[in-house]
Amino acid sequence: MSDQKTPAPTAPVTGPGSPQDVPPVPGSLPIDPATRPEPIRDELLAPDPVAIDTAAAELKDGLNRCPKCGATEIRPKPGTDLLVCLYCRNEWDGARVEEAFGFGEGLDQLRGTVIASGARDIAADAASLMTFKCTACGAEVTVNTENAMTARCHWCRHVFGVNEQIANGAVPDAVLPFHIKKDDAVARIRQFVDKRRLFALKAFKEQFTPENVVGVYLPYMIVDGNASADVAGKGEIKTREYTRGTGNDKKTYYDADIYQVDRHVDFTVDDLPLESSTERGNLDTRVNTNNIINTILPFDTKNAVKWNASYLMGFTSEKRNQDVEHLRPRLEDQLLSIARAQVESSVRRYDRGVRWEQERLDVHGTRWVSMYLPVWLYSYHQPGRNGGLLHYIAVNGRTGETMGSVPVQQWKLLMAALTVGTVLEGIALWIVAASS
Amino acid sequence: MSDDSGLWLLALGPAGATALYWALYRYYRNTDKSHAFERETAVEAQPVTGSDGKVDEIKGTRASRISGENGGAYRMRVQRTPTDDG
Ligand SMILES: [Zn+2]
Ligand SMILES: [Zn+2]
Numbered sequence: 001m002s003d004q005k006t007p008a009p010t011a012p013v014t015g016p017g018s019p020q021d022v023p024p025v026p027g028s029l030p031i032d033p034a035t036r037p038e039p040i041r042d043e044l045l046a047p048d049p050v051a052i053d054t055a056a057a058e059l060k061d062g063l064n065r066c067p068k069c070g071a072t073e074i075r076p077k078p079g080t081d082l083l084v085c086l087y088c089r090n091e092w093d094g095a096r097v098e099e100a101f102g103f104g105e106g107l108d109q110l111r112g113t114v115i116a117s118g119a120r121d122i123a124a125d126a127a128s129l130m131t132f133k134c135t136a137c138g139a140e141v142t143v144n145t146e147n148a149m150t151a152r153c154h155w156c157r158h159v160f161g162v163n164e165q166i167a168n169g170a171v172p173d174a175v176l177p178f179h180i181k182k183d184d185a186v187a188r189i190r191q192f193v194d195k196r197r198l199f200a201l202k203a204f205k206e207q208f209t210p211e212n213v214v215g216v217y218l219p220y221m222i223v224d225g226n227a228s229a230d231v232a233g234k235g236e237i238k239t240r241e242y243t244r245g246t247g248n249d250k251k252t253y254y255d256a257d258i259y260q261v262d263r264h265v266d267f268t269v270d271d272l273p274l275e276s277s278t279e280r281g282n283l284d285t286r287v288n289t290n291n292i293i294n295t296i297l298p299f300d301t302k303n304a305v306k307w308n309a310s311y312l313m314g315f316t317s318e319k320r321n322q323d324v325e326h327l328r329p330r331l332e333d334q335l336l337s338i339a340r341a342q343v344e345s346s347v348r349r350y351d352r353g354v355r356w357e358q359e360r361l362d363v364h365g366t367r368w369v370s371m372y373l374p375v376w377l378y379s380y381h382q383p384g385r386n387g388g389l390l391h392y393i394a395v396n397g398r399t400g401e402t403m404g405s406v407p408v409q410q411w412k413l414l415m416a417a418l419t420v421g422t423v424l425e426g427i428a429l430w431i432v433a434a435s436s
Numbered sequence: 437m438s439d440d441s442g443l444w445l446l447a448l449g450p451a452g453a454t455a456l457y458w459a460l461y462r463y464y465r466n467t468d469k470s471h472a473f474e475r476e477t478a479v480e481a482q483p484v485t486g487s488d489g490k491v492d493e494i495k496g497t498r499a500s501r502i503s504g505e506n507g508g509a510y511r512m513r514v515q516r517t518p519t520d521d522g
Contacts, residue, residue, distance in 0.1 A: 233514075254499070258491055260487075262487045291467065297471035298473075353507055358514060359515070403466060405465050408464045413457060420453060431442060432443065432445055
């Protein structure tokens with residue numbers, strides 16, 4: 001290299017393509033791979049290296065076989081983390097991802113963005129329908145990953161599950177099996193609604209059938225983070241309190257000292273759950289009631305087991321459509337909120353309160369794991385403008401925590417409020433009249 | 437009748453009606469609920485550090501609290517200062 005005559009062009013110091021430029025979205029390519037020669041194209045299109053590969057090689061053909069007899073007729077055992085073979089009754093459980101991949105460890109050492117294989121970006125062109133060739137009879141078995149992860153061969157009755165993660169990002173790293181059984185969920189929903197009947201919409205009460213509750217696996221990203229935050233603002237301490245004037249003109253006045261307050265905190269978070277479907281992540285209560293499903297968080301995600309589609313037999317599922325980069329703003333927002341909660345106790349001396357004016361977040365490292373979490377959902381569609389509103393009553397499939405939205409009979413509630421208001425007004429008028 | 441003869445009592449009816457309406461509405465619809473991740477996430481924090489310096493005084497204000505108080509409003513974002521390490 002010593003006889004090199006023309007030096008290689010150097011990167012610009014400022015402007016496009018320099019470190020001063022806004023960095024591109026990770027995963028985006030400035031050139032179209034399709035127009036490049038094959039070796040370059042192969043390299044560009046090769047999958048990004050994954051820090052933690054959670055794919056189970058033994059399940060790649062879609063068949064989950066009983067380790068004892070080899071049958072594929074496998075179901076989750078209700079209320080447990082076990083799988084049971086319907087032929088020989090053999091029971092076994094999946095490996096907890098926490099130990100299998102070391103997810104609980106070294107949070108304060110986290111650097112950069114670590115993505116488990118099931119949390120990788122979703123292939124935009126991947127179809128929802130996945131086809132398997134049955135090894136027993138040669139038939140083709142199709143699974144629709146929009147709402148199911150398992151299907152049965154019509155000819156030989158083998159059960160297939162979508163276990164291959166590279167397919168389309170539909171397959172998560174881990175699944176947390178249902179523990180709350182359907183009867184239990186029905187009872188909790190019934191109890192929730194029984195306490196809210198007086199002003200409930202008449203049609204809702206008439207059609208209320210909690211037995212129609214559905215067990216759904218909802219997609220989440222479970223995030224660990226290592227971050228630092230700074231907040232700055234003003235705090236006030238009361239120095240004097242006194243009154244001026246007499247009788248009805250008596251007024252209270254305050255003197256106070258104003259302080260500039262700065263705080264810094266380094267912290268880690270363990271297993272923060274973020275909805276990874278756009279619809280579920282939208283918590284705008286004017287247009288939906290997804291905040292109900294959000295409220296039943298958190299789950300005991302430490303007990304999640306390695307992905308195995310057999311855990312989904314008998315349940316439906318929703319597909320993830322958000323990648324890590326989509327969710328990063330929400331993660332940062334939540335990390336800032338956590339930091340603000342952490343510093344609150346350090347500003348107690350400001351008895352007139354504090355007003356934070358600036359905040360700053362440094363995310364040193366994050367780890368993302370894609371997980372299916374178990375939720376019992378009872379839904380009721382209330383007709384109305386703009387397609388009405390879908391109300392949910394949700395039961396956490398692990399803890400049983402229940403929350404719901406019961407549609408209100410508007411006129412009944414207004415009447416009750418006006419009646420009480422009228423009574424109060426009558427009392428007020430009587431007092432005013434009596435004292436004048 | 438002086439100006440403080442209790443005429444404020446007349447607001448009792450509308451205020452009571454509104455308060456009852458919203459309390460019941462929230463009880464049924466739970467629009468104010470969400471996951472309390474600030475409390476329910478496992479957070480390990482180093483001791484908080486920082487500085488406090490007196491910058492000014494107020495005399496004779498009638499406000500009993502600082503204006504724009506947001507010490508407990510964790511989710512209300514304020515101006516975000518950029519990070520330098522990207
Ligand atoms: Zn078996
Ligand atoms: Zn077959």
